[in-house]
Amino acid sequence: MVKYERSSLSGGDDVFEEDPSSQTHAANNGSAANATNNSSATHTPTGKMEVASNAPPEVRFKHLKGKGVNETKWKGQSVSVKLWWERSTLERILLVVCLLLLLTVVIVAIVLATTRKQEFCLTEACITVASSLLMSMDKGADPCDDFYEYSCGTWDKHNPLPEGNNRWSTFGLLWQENRLVLKNVLESELNTTSSAELKAQDFFISCMDEDSIIEKLGAKPLLDIINLQLGGWNATGTFNTSTYDFNQTIRVLGTSYSEQPxxxxxxxxxxxxxSRNILQIAQSGLLLPDSSYLINKTEEDPVLGAYIKMMVTIAKLMGAEEEDAHRQMRAVLQFGQDIANISVRDTNTEDQDPEMLYHLKTITDLQGIMPAIDWLSYLQFLFNGTDIEITKDEPIVVYAPDFLQDMSNLILSSDPIVVHNYMIWRLVTSLMNLLSAAFRQADHDFDQVLSGKRSIPAKWRFCVSDTDASVGFALGALFVKHAFEGHSKAKADEMVDEVKSAFKRNLPDLPWMDEDTRVAAKQKANAIIDLIGFPDYILNPEKLDASYAELELNSSEYFMNNIRVLQFHVKRQLQQLRKTVDRGQWEMTPPQVNAYYAPQKNEIVFPAGILQAPFYDKDYPKSLNFGGMGVVMGHEITHAFDDAGREYDKNGNLYQWWNNDTIQRFNRQTECMVDQYSEYDILGNKVNGRRTLGENIADNGGLKSAYHAYLEWIREHGEEQLLPALGLNHKQLFFLGFAQVWCSTSTPQAARLQLLTDEHTPPRYRVIGTLSNSEEFAEQFKCPVGSPMNPKDKCEVW
Incomplete structure (x- = not known):
């Protein structure tokens, strides 16, 4: 029901599975640990020189293995005074010199040991992270030719694509770990009195379906809805044309099942x-992820052929005859292709410009734009049960009015049976994975062709993700209690301030920005709200329970639990219409491995799920924390000033607060980046530099701000101890840490799908594109001018 306009750090880690797309690296083969032999041999386990005095007769210096000294001792009482005085003066001088020389060797050994201790970090955390960094690197690759290959060249060998995934990455690995934590919690007896947390467990149990209730019910739950509430489905022979009411069908679909075809x-x-919430309307989604899969395609096309096969299989599972199913599903598919032909693709500058898209209208105006639907009765039906009255003068923001008008014409000119079949098919596709295994298998068979996924994910993975999507903040309370360290929130808040300060310090150095706009930009940066970890109310059982008080769940009713969740969220969002915008409301749940910027709130959000290694760890070197989480923070801050975010002022209002000359110079800077990224190629397909522009601006600006924040940290705290075995200083480690966040692998089909649908550049080129624009990177790795990672001409916006 509610669409959130936001810019997130990462697209889904698995295009059609539930992964939101971070990694804890595997243990190394010992190379990092072995490197400690040269530096720790002169130390006790505490890292200190140990001097043990047993008794006056014997003094022993232990562990002095440097410079050829293993163990030296003498017995003071066994050297008689007589023998000493009987020796010649020369002998006594030589003995004193020898003792002084020995003392000098001991002192040198101590100094060397202390120096080595200061040079290298040999804590368990440092050795572990050095090992994990090495595990992903291809040290044979030239960092100045391809830094992604240098950083991630062996990652996929140690992290092969798991069953049930079409993409895998550091994000996916961390999300998998988070889900494992939640699985273990949900499968155990909860020590809680919170009704909300118990509802999360009930939902999970119903999904796992240990008693096979889902299998026994088969298609019945969905058929009951179609036949009893929606007038039947012609594909299964239960449709009654004499009682068909198009507007009533579309009202029920939207109100009860959040389906808007x-x-x-x-x-x-x-x-x-x-500050105010308002009704908004945009174009619908399509049958497939991108119009290119539908336009000018026939069943001979592998993807479209697999899709029609799935349609027929599902229709047969619901009672259709095969021949009739083929005929009617082909008509539904053709109708979906017609919608794709009139859809607006967001590929042009004006399509992404919020100012060009915004059209403030009334319901009366909307009726004129899209007369196929009775809008006043639709909205009044939708808001029935709330205390909100809708009239024909209700304001509504209309996006893509041309599409809505063409959509209306298509509905009115098409066979009503085909239109109805299409509406029911859209409902079926949204709910079929809640049914028995045969439905999920049919969906998987299609997904295998579309995205290359080789198997259905393990049931527990799906169920944890579905629980997160349904009752995510109740689940988030359990996650925070079991997996989120208390200090992380304060540390993250401190790092956000450091990165934000670095961003602001860079503003005076931007030659394309006029002084007035520079001042306003600093004010907007100061006004950015940051939300860290989780909303506080979820750890207050009374407040958490109150937020889910109207939701009733049953541990043996998985399908109906999902319907109740849909209706619960629809009603909750409808109730926001007359309320002031809640700037503290979260749009991601705490376990998620992601982050986002919301331009209407001027707000950056970092869920607890991402505030872990490899993004952040309190025991990691600061270089890696700034290269990981610091860049994430810089990325989201920069979104406030990307090609779309810059159009919103410090209060989140769409308003031109830049002067025209600065806008023109900004556009020239961004065109460089559009051209740069449009040259990158994945499996013979070019990256869309226009669609990915906002994310590329954020990647480049985020890296720069985080790096400068780290340099400031060094100025205040001094250089860090080096990590063993890597042969890299910490400025180089910053860039390595950034790059390894994006180590990933995918099927060819998923890679193509990402290029077509994702506003993020593929991971390889998020690394190469960003670092090849960085003078600091080239300086640290001594890349010659003109090398692939240090081109003569670079793109810079922020």
Whole structure:
């Protein structure tokens, strides 16, 4: 029901599975640990020189193995005074000299040992992280030719694509760990009195379906909805044309099942008055992830052929005859192709410009734009059960009015049976994975062709993710209690301030920005709200329980639990219409491995799930923390000033606060980046530099701000001890840590799908594109000018 306009750090880690797309590296083969032999041999386990005095007769210096000294001792009482005085003066002088020489050797050994201790960090955490960094690197690759290969060249050998995934990355690894934590919690007896947390467990149990209730029910739960509430489905022979009511069908779909086949209606902050929520409407989604899979394609195309096969299989599982299913599903597919033909693709500058997209209208205006739907009755039906009255003068922001008008014409000119079949098919696709294994298998068979996924994910993985999607903040409370260290929130908040300060210090150095805009940009940066870890209310059982009080769940009713969740969230979001925008409301759940910027709130958010290694660890060197989490923070801060974010002022309002000359110079800077990224190639397909521009600006600006924040940290605290075995200083480690966040692998099909649908550049080129624009990177790795990672001409915006 509600669409959130935000810029997130990462696209989904698995295009059609539940992974949101970080890694804890595997243990090394001992190379890092072995490197400690040369430096720790002169120390006790505490790292200190130990001097033991047993008794006056014997003094022993232990562990002096440097410079050829293993163990030296003498017995003071066994050297008689008589023998000493009987020796010649020369002998006594030589003996004193020898003793002084021995003392000198001991002192040198101590100094060398102390120097080595200061040079290298030999804590368990340092040795472990050095090992994990080495495990992903290809040391044979030239960092100045391809830094992604240098950083991640062996990552996929140690992290092969798991069963049930079409993509795998550091994000996926960390999300897998988070899900394992939650699985163990949900499968145990909860020591809690929170009804919300118990509801999360009930939902998970119903999904796991140990008693096979889902299998026994088969298609019945969905068929009951279609036949009893939606007038039946012609594909299964239960449709009654004499009682068919198009508007009633679309009302029930939207209100009870959050399904909107021909448009996307949502409530969100008004771009031009960010303190108020307002109705908004945009174009609908498509049958497939991108119009290119549908336009000018026939069943001979592998993807479209697999899709029609799935459609027929599902229809047969619901009672259709095969021949009739083929005929009717082909008509539904053709209708979906017609929608794709009129859809607006966000590939042009004006399509991404919020100012160009914004059209403030009324319901009366909308009726004129899209007359196929009775809008006033639709909205009044939708808000029935709330205390909100909708009239024909209700304001609504209309996006893509041309699409909505063409969509209306298509509905009115098409066979009503085909239109109805299409609506029911959209509902079926949204709910079929809640049914028995045969439905999930049919979906997987298609997904295998579309994205290359080789198997269905383990049930527990799906169920943890579904629980997170359904009751994520109740689940988040359990995650925070079991997996989130208390100090992480304060440390992250401190790091955000450091990176934000670095961003602001860079503003005077931007030659394309005029002084007034520079001042306003600093004010906007100061006004950015940061939310860290989790919303505080989830650790207050009374407040958490109150937030889920109206949701009733049953541990043996998985399908109906999902329907109740849909209706619960629809009602909750409808109730926001007359309320002031809640700037403390989270749009991601705490376990998620991601982050985002919300322009209407001027807000950056970092869930607890990402505040872990390899992004951040309190025992890691600061270079890696700034290269990981610091760049993430810089990325989200820079989104406030990317090609779309820059159009919103410090209060989140769509408003031109830059002067025209600065806008023109900014656009020239960004065109460099569009051209740069458009040259990158994945399996013969080019990256869309226009679609990915906002994320590329954020990557480049985020890296720069985080690096300068780290340099400031060094100025205040001094250089860190080196990590063993890597042969890299900490400025180089900063860039390595950044790069290894993006180590990943995928099937060829998933790689193509990402290019077509994701606003993020593929991981390899997020590393190469960003670092090849960095003078500091080239300086640290001594890359010659003109080398692939140090081109003569670089792109810079922030």
């Amino acid at each position: 021909f448009f996307s209606l949502f409530i969100a902050g008004d771009d031009k008055n960010s």
